[in-house]
Each structure stands twice: as C-alpha cells, then as structure tokens.
Amino acid sequence: MITETLHVDPTMLERHTGWSIKPEGACKNDRCVPLGTSALIDGRIDLRLFADRLGMPIVYDEEHALWSLGPEAGGHALGSTQAPELVLPDLDGALFHLRSLRGTKVLLVAWASW
Numbered sequence: 001m002i003t004e005t006l007h008v009d010p011t012m013l014e015r016h017t018g019w020s021i022k023p024e025g026a027c028k029n030d031r032c033v034p035l036g037t038s039a040l041i042d043g044r045i046d047l048r049l050f051a052d053r054l055g056m057p058i059v060y061d062e063e064h065a066l067w068s069l070g071p072e073a074g075g076h077a078l079g080s081t082q083a084p085e086l087v088l089p090d091l092d093g094a095l096f097h098l099r100s101l102r103g104t105k106v107l108l109v110a111w112a113s114w
Contacts, residue, residue: 007044
C-alpha cells in the first residue's frame with residue numbers, strides 16, 4: 001500500500017490490504033490482531049502502529065513524499081537498491097554475471113514451485 005500520509009482511513013486500509021478495523025483490532029479472515037486505542041487518531045489508522053503490530057515493514061521515500069506499507073511477509077524491507085553479486089548459468093550453460101548489467105535498469109523475476 002502506498003500513501004502520502006501515515007494516518008489513513010480504515011476503508012482505504014481494507015481496500016488496499018484486506019485488513020478491516022473492528023472493535024477487537026485489525027482483522028483479516030479469521031485472524032484478529034489487537035491494536036489498542038492509540039491506533040485510531042481522529043477516525044484514521046496510524047500506519048506505524050499498524051505495521052508494528054502486524055510485523056509489516058513501512059518505509060518512506062523522501063524524494064516523492066510517499067509511504068509504503070507491506071508486504072505481510074515477516075517485516076523485512078530492502079536495505080538498499082543494490083543487488084548482491086549473482087552468477088547463474090544461462091540457457092547455453094555459460095555463466096552470466098549480474099554485474100555485467102551495471103548501470104542499466106534490471107527486472108529480476110524469481111519463481112518457485114512450492
């Protein structure tokens with residue numbers, strides 16, 4: 001979820017994340033996480049508290065003045081935009097070095113069957 005503010009409308013939060021705000025806390029399907037009374041400020045959700053309680057990363061892009069919340073995969077956010085050195089065989093079996101693309105934009109797609 002990307003937003004310009006840290007205090008968002010509960011309806012917007014649910015639309016973008018699937019988490020609804022109920023008296024018992026933030027709920028998604030059969031899971032509910034207590035948020036406490038400090039999570040609501042003037043009827044809006046404090047995203048920092050929400051992210052902390054659900055173990056979700058939240059990062060700020062100062063250049064564009066945007067906040068990004070999520071994903072729900074354990075609370076890790078990228079520390080930088082620098083990819084580690086990666087060497088894999090290409091379709092012909094020759095080694096391909098990711099560093100050979102340095103200075104260009106790269107989209108890296110990963111897939112797993114499990």
